[in-house]
Amino acid sequence: MQEFMIPLNSKSELPLYEQICEYIKTEIQQGHLKAEEKLPSSRTLAKSLSVSRSTVELSYDQLVSEGYLEAIPCKGYYVCNIQGLYTFSKKLGDEKRISKKEEDKARSDYDFALNGIDAQGFPYNIWQKLSRRVLKEADSSLFQLGNPCGEQGFRQAVADYLYQARGVHCNLEQILIGAGNDYLLMLLGTILDRSKTIIMEDPTYLTAYYDFLHMGFQVETIEQDNNGLSVRELEKTGGEIVYVMPSHQFPMGTVMPLSRRMELLSWAGEKEGRYIIEDDYDSEFRYKGKPIPALKGFDNHDCVIYMGTFSKSLAPSIRVSYMVLPVRLMKQYQEQKHLFSVTVSKVDQKILELFLQEGYYQRHLNKMRGIYKGKHDFLLKYLREEMSQICQVSGEYAGVHLLLTFCNGLTEQEAVIRAKAAGILVYGLSEYCVYGNPNTSCKVLLGYACMREEELSQAVKTLKKVWEKK
């Protein structure tokens, strides 16, 4: 048994028991204390260090729990063999998965990413100004827990915006604020009957698909045609809840025409308990035709659950989305005891409220529409000039991505691989299919939000070269 001379510092931020722990641990790690060696009793060590016995006991307990010591009843504490000791040095799966993607991105010259925004367009100055103002004017209430549905002022601003921009008539009390659509879907999952099947299009926004699965819902997918989700197919499923993106279906880019919207709404109105979840994720950006109001704008049976977000229009990292619930669903939600606390900070809610109310959002949207329309037109022109023999463009009427369908026999996989080899990331449609539909196997997606015009033209030139040769 070894004598310990542990240099304890009573003024250290590290508690005494931790200092003892650390010392012994280091001794073991460096091999000064060998496996199976016996440690002094807690009484002896406490005495020699002039600390209480419980301090030493706490250290020993800690070391036992970490696997450095073993306590043998009636005998004492012994050093363990630490060869097999569990350490946290292994990377876990996810971080690897993320870094794989990051690696791809870092290696590529151009990335037609689908979830990006034009970060240059972010209104830094206004945001900073409003942020300063909110913090400066902050009274203590800004730091108290707020309304679980979101602050009333912010929800009113969202309601006003939805009325003006999307033709949605709703009361602030139908609105729930949340940190992203995933979260809002989770909230929705606590209201909807989990025994019901969710009907989705295929291909679709897979994140929502998996959100529903994670929450324990059954999900069934159906086909879509050129006008979007087929209501006839929907009827065949017998399902009662359907998830759609009528403004710009992801990933197909279809804008659902008014007639189909009306057909879908009639379907929902026909039977009690039917709901349409309308994900209006990038409706702010349209390039052709007059704006079509959201489904929710025509929702006279009050059965549309409307979801909107600032992720596409402002920045995904802002983490603010909103959901307009039918009155009866909102009632149901609010009759639950103890509502989930809101997930967006009051500061952010207040900044966004001012941003909307004082006209900054409108101006920002106009600016971004201009930016994206510029990129959109530029990319389209280039694609038509350079690629008309190779592929056809679709889904280009709205949003910030479009689809290419190859007409020269190139497969999706080949197109993606050839592009990647040339330093360009494009995304195969089958990545967004629940079941790898063979019909969709010769399409790739190009998101153009993050790309500058010169990058677009360079990338298209290169893509032409690598996609041209058979």
Place this chain on the structure above:
Amino acid sequence: MQEFMIPLNSKSELPLYEQICEYIKTEIQQGHLKAEEKLPSSRTLAKSLSVSRSTVELSYDQLVSEGYLEAIPCKGYYVCNIQGLYTFSKKLGDEKRISKKEEDKARSDYDFALNGIDAQGFPYNIWQKLSRRVLKEADSSLFQLGNPCGEQGFRQAVADYLYQARGVHCNLEQILIGAGNDYLLMLLGTILDRSKTIIMEDPTYLTAYYDFLHMGFQVETIEQDNNGLSVRELEKTGGEIVYVMPSHQFPMGTVMPLSRRMELLSWAGEKEGRYIIEDDYDSEFRYKGKPIPALKGFDNHDCVIYMGTFSKSLAPSIRVSYMVLPVRLMKQYQEQKHLFSVTVSKVDQKILELFLQEGYYQRHLNKMRGIYKGKHDFLLKYLREEMSQICQVSGEYAGVHLLLTFCNGLTEQEAVIRAKAAGILVYGLSEYCVYGNPNTSCKVLLGYACMREEELSQAVKTLKKVWEKK
């Protein structure tokens, strides 16, 4: 049929169809257009207004959907009787519930609120400074979607903090960042087996109780003794997942001693699949004895799910919490396809990272500990001086609330009502019981975080008066 002279403004932000809608709606609301009156055909109106027919059709569709018009096939559009028309003027349940509470709060002179913080203590200046710095140094990546688990830098800062302050050894890759504990429990709900029963103490943190119920879990409650949750009772349930608050049980205020912690950990280690959810919500504030490391600090079987929050230590409206998962659970979480996006904005994550890393948090905690200890000591002294004949104090070793147990025969309900009548809000323990336990019916809770010392003394004086008389 009436001729319409609708003043259309093509430069207005309101689309033409909306302007037509609004005009007709107003005409109907003001009685200029009467029920059953026929409207001009869309073709006629379009011609007279020099707009496209589809614009008028959109307006009519909208008015039909809102219940102002009725479309009679082959005949045309007729004005509806709008007497019974649904309007959104009714307040929904929740807003009422909230405003009832708000009303109580507004009417009272003193509020021993349990979910408050000392807002004066919030580090406005530092927060503003860091916020400016983060926004100023912002590169475009700050506004791109981040790591679904939380930014690595921030998670590392949390891991470092947990090691130093709570004795928790974990890798950043075991940490999930989320906007509040409710949200993190929802995430957890997607990993844990929903067929398993969650065991909780009674009384407990009811929000978590309802969170589990909303997610579809069975919840069973068991009794606790003076050392906290009874492991013997736990064993009897046959349950495998238990939710505890060992640092300062809410609402009982019990600090679980080391021996009981070890007992609980052994229980978890005995059988594969057992988990302890440790909610360490206000462990930052302790007034007696040496700090006991979190359960997670002794978790050699890797079965403790640790939850911590900045809600108590910084501000509830900041909406940032964190969860440390056992390695195998984190693996399971990350093997899910498409992780839920993070719910905290990157800006807030970065501010908090700097706040932790640059020592501000440590300083803030020391300051708040001082403030709360001052209030705690002051309140205790006053209670002992004034109230020793009326009630006994418990749960006072940690946190920012304590319990009073009446020994003069006063019931909980009476105590709460008398206090309220005198302008003071105190909270009956039965509000936090899943089943109104008769044993707990003579206890009230006082939260003192939001109260100033002079308020505490005034409130205690008044409470003495109203509680004294039988």
